[in-house]
Amino acid sequence: MSEDQKRADRELTRLWKVRGNAQQMCADRGYEISTDEIEMTYDEFKRKFQMQDGILDRRNLSFRAIPSEEMLAKYTDPPTAKVPDPKPQIGTIRIEFAPDGQIGTKELRTYIHTLHDENFYTGIFITKEPITSMGNRFLQGNQEFKPPGGIETFSDQDLLVNISRHELVPKHILLSKEEKTALLERYRLKETQLPRMQVTDPMARYMGLRRGQVVKIIRPSQTAGRYASYRWVI
Numbered sequence: 001m002s003e004d005q006k007r008a009d010r011e012l013t014r015l016w017k018v019r020g021n022a023q024q025m026c027a028d029r030g031y032e033i034s035t036d037e038i039e040m041t042y043d044e045f046k047r048k049f050q051m052q053d054g055i056l057d058r059r060n061l062s063f064r065a066i067p068s069e070e071m072l073a074k075y076t077d078p079p080t081a082k083v084p085d086p087k088p089q090i091g092t093i094r095i096e097f098a099p100d101g102q103i104g105t106k107e108l109r110t111y112i113h114t115l116h117d118e119n120f121y122t123g124i125f126i127t128k129e130p131i132t133s134m135g136n137r138f139l140q141g142n143q144e145f146k147p148p149g150g151i152e153t154f155s156d157q158d159l160l161v162n163i164s165r166h167e168l169v170p171k172h173i174l175l176s177k178e179e180k181t182a183l184l185e186r187y188r189l190k191e192t193q194l195p196r197m198q199v200t201d202p203m204a205r206y207m208g209l210r211r212g213q214v215v216k217i218i219r220p221s222q223t224a225g226r227y228a229s230y231r232w233v234i
Helices: 003-029 042-049 069-074 105-117 133-140 177-187 202-207
Strands: 063-065 093-097 122-127 151-155 171-174 214-221 225-233
Touching (some): 105 133, 177 214
Antiparallel strands (some): 214 225
16 A cells, blocks of 8 residues: 555544544434444445545535434423423534635635525534634624524544543533523522533533533442532533
């Protein structure tokens, strides 16, 4: 095998892992992703995405997913007299693999137009290279142009390893708004009295957590078997 072939094979292996972990991340959030897609073997990945010249177009790795019924329930406010039929604050997501090369305002604007034109609720943009400073400023501003659920960005390096499967990372479970209310009432707490979790925390990013949400964290215990703690996302 030539050096060029070895480099191409390493790149394919890397992207196979990144795409699989991106799909697993969406499934862990509650989106409907088939097991066959998540567990696609390297040979299946290669046959599906590698072109005849041996090159892979990153854009062909993009995919979409719809939220499960359980996810819809967690992202729907309890009904009230004013809003008897609240709508879910979640919807279809598009995961876009950016093309090779520098990613700036032009590529991000194109992605946002795609999200709007196809009525996606939110999006994840995965890049090989870091987004330019101009691109980051564009994302931080122009809030009115973004889809309702906003846009998340990850690099290939972020998704090369699934951090949620590490033996030292405990299980995280998002509470619905009703579960959050019940928790606070049970312990007679305000949400501000809970331990905090930054929205930039790696597991918060992995789960797509939003400010104000509460996550349940389950850890093993030598005496009780396991115990739960809670974090308020800020």
